[in-house]
Every structure is written in C-alpha cells, then in structure tokens.
Amino acid sequence: MEFFLNSFFATAKLKIAIIFVGLIFILSITNLSAQTNSEKPKRIVSINLCTDQLLMALVETERIISVSHLARDSSISRFSDKAKNLHINYGMAEEIYLLKPDLVLAGEYSKKYVVAVIRELGLNIVTVPVANSLEAMRNNLLKLAAILGEEAKAKIIISKVDNLFSLKNTYSKKPVAIVWRTRGLIDGPGTLVHEMLQVHGFRNLAKNLGRGQLGNINLEQIIMTRPDLVIIPESKNGYPSLSQLVFKHPALTSLDRLNKPWLTIMRFPEWGLMCGGPQVLKAYELLASIRMNLLAKK
Structure with missing residues (x-):
C-alpha cells in the first residue's frame, strides 16, 4: 500500500512540475511577444517620397513624426491628405537629428x-531600394514591414500584388501603349511601368523601339509610330515647367479632339507612375479601366 501511495505522489509531483514548466514557457513566450511589440519603432522619419508612401500605407500616423515635403503634393503622393497632418522635412541631416527619431527611412x-551623416550621428537609418518590378515591390514591402512590425498589413497588400501576377499573358488583344513623360522620357523594359503595361495586356512602344530602361521619344515619332494609347502623367498643379508644354502641342491636342480611332490620349495620375508601393494597386485599377474603354472604342 505504501508503495502505491509513494508512486501516486511521485507521479502527481511530476505532473505538477510539468504543468509548472509549461506555464513558465507560456509566460516567457507572452513576454517575448510583448517585448517584440514594444520594440516597434515609435518615432519614424521618412526623407524620401517613395518611403513616405510605404510608411503611410503600413503605419498609423501616431508613430510617424515626419515625412518629406513632397508627401503633401497630391500630384505625386497618393497619401497627400494623410501627410497634411504630419510634420514635413526637407531631408537635411541636422533637422532629422533634432527630431530624435528611432528609425529613419531613406530611398x-x-x-x-x-x-x-545621419548614420554617423548614431541614428538608425534604413535605405529602401527602388522597385523596378512587382517582385521588387513585394520584397520591399516584406522587408520594411518586418522592420516596422507591420507584417499583417503587408501580407494583405502582397496578396493583392500576387493577384496581379496571375493577369500576365492572359489577354489575346494587346494594343500598343506608351507612357510619355516630360522631356519625352519613356519607360522601357526593366521598369515597373513596363510591367504595369504588360500585366494589363499592352505592348510597350518603348520596347518596340528598342529603348532601354529609360529612353526618349519626340512628338513626331509618336505620331509616326501610331500607338493605340498615349498615357501622359497628369499634374494637378498645372504646367510648372516649359518641358510640359509639349503636351498642349496642336499636333497632339487636335488628334485628341478629333477622336482619331487609332489614338487615345489619357491623362494619368503621376503618383501611379512613381514609386513601387501600395498606391500602384490603385494605378492598376485605373489602367484596367482604360484598357476596357480603349477596346470598346475600337
């Protein structure tokens, strides 16, 4: 009898010990999680337009102490309304240092x-590379979200980006399009704009002409090559430079007014053609609508 009692108590003690160790483990995991959450940067500064967009998409404004002054320009910043309530900076090391950030984002x-200089001052600064493709944009989101502690938000955005990949090569009709910027600049293969056109079933005129990542085309060449679609970045601030006056040239505007069946000219928000970030998803929606209207016109 005594043997069985001793065995019973020994077994009970072992079970209690196991439960106790288990509780300690659970508490340690909870504390680690709390510590990880507490380590999220709370005073974040961005000194670049593209990192502004990523930051404002992933993080609540309470944790952002400053974004670049360009973030308030609605022509090039998708989150300009959000930026109006934030302190702005001009990317100078001394002003950044005085803000006492725990994380600085640069392009x-x-x-x-x-x-x-910011690094020499002992501040934590992260440089985000340019996203020249959907894959690069996806990688930037994942890496930055891990630093910001916002992986869940990033996964939602990335799932939408992944859906865009599935659209590639699913269109039978592929009209020719060109994104024509100031000074005649065009985006060729190896750029996010090129991939945007491909995803929505367009052939990029820049590639047809043998241009590289960044090329140039004049008005005469556009008229002679007769693309189906010319996309011109739209500036809500009017035409602040002489280089943009070409978009008002009679040779172009007359074709637009005459509604020539072989040419469609579309003004497109410039923020949708800059910076690989969540704002590109809205740009893709706009491009899909343009394609639908273009094919209906044909």
Whole structure:
C-alpha cells in the first residue's frame, strides 16, 4: 500500500512540475511577444517620397513624426491628405537629428552624404531600394514591414500584388501603349511601368523601339509610330515647367479632339507612375479601366 501511495505522489509531483514548466514557457513566450511589440519603432522619419508612401500605407500616423515635403503634393503622393497632418522635412541631416527619431527611412537615391551623416550621428537609418518590378515591390514591402512590425498589413497588400501576377499573358488583344513623360522620357523594359503595361495586356512602344530602361521619344515619332494609347502623367498643379508644354502641342491636342480611332490620349495620375508601393494597386485599377474603354472604342 505504501508503495502505491509513494508512486501516486511521485507521479502527481511530476505532473505538477510539468504543468509548472509549461506555464513558465507560456509566460516567457507572452513576454517575448510583448517585448517584440514594444520594440516597434515609435518615432519614424521618412526623407524620401517613395518611403513616405510605404510608411503611410503600413503605419498609423501616431508613430510617424515626419515625412518629406513632397508627401503633401497630391500630384505625386497618393497619401497627400494623410501627410497634411504630419510634420514635413526637407531631408537635411541636422533637422532629422533634432527630431530624435528611432528609425529613419531613406530611398536608394537619397543624398548619399545626408544618409552618411545621419548614420554617423548614431541614428538608425534604413535605405529602401527602388522597385523596378512587382517582385521588387513585394520584397520591399516584406522587408520594411518586418522592420516596422507591420507584417499583417503587408501580407494583405502582397496578396493583392500576387493577384496581379496571375493577369500576365492572359489577354489575346494587346494594343500598343506608351507612357510619355516630360522631356519625352519613356519607360522601357526593366521598369515597373513596363510591367504595369504588360500585366494589363499592352505592348510597350518603348520596347518596340528598342529603348532601354529609360529612353526618349519626340512628338513626331509618336505620331509616326501610331500607338493605340498615349498615357501622359497628369499634374494637378498645372504646367510648372516649359518641358510640359509639349503636351498642349496642336499636333497632339487636335488628334485628341478629333477622336482619331487609332489614338487615345489619357491623362494619368503621376503618383501611379512613381514609386513601387501600395498606391500602384490603385494605378492598376485605373489602367484596367482604360484598357476596357480603349477596346470598346475600337
């Protein structure tokens, strides 16, 4: 009898010990999770337009202490309304230092000496590369979300990006299109704009002409090559430079007014043609609508 009692108590003690260890493990995991959440950066500064867009899409404004002054320009910033309630900066190292951020976001082409000085001052600065494809945009979102502690939000955006991949090569009719920027600049293969056109079943005139990532085309060439669609970045601030006056040239506007069946000219929000970020998803919706209207016209 005594043997069985000893065995019973020994077994009970072992079970209690196992439960106790289990509770300690659970508590340690909970504390680790709380610690991870507490380690989310709470004073974030962005000094680049593209990182502005990523930051404002992923993080609540309470954790953002400053974005670049370009973030308030509704022509090039999808989140300009959100930026109006945030402090702006002009990307100078001394002003960034005085803001006492725990994280600074810069772009690949942010001023190198500014990035170097910010780093020398001991601030935590992360440089985000340019996204020249949907895959690159996806990678940027994943990496930045991990730093910001916003993986869940990023996954929602990425699932929508992944849906866009499935649209590639599903169209039988592929009209020719060109995105024509100021000074005649055009986006060729190896750019996000090129992939945007491909995803929605367009052939990029820049590729047809043998241009690289960034090429140039004049008005005469556009008229002679007769693309189906010319997309012109739209500026809500009017035409602040002489280089944009070509978009008002009679040779172009007369074709637009005459509604020539071989040419459609569309003004497109410039923020949809810049920076690989969540705002591109809205640009894809607009491009899908343009394609539908274009084919209906044909």
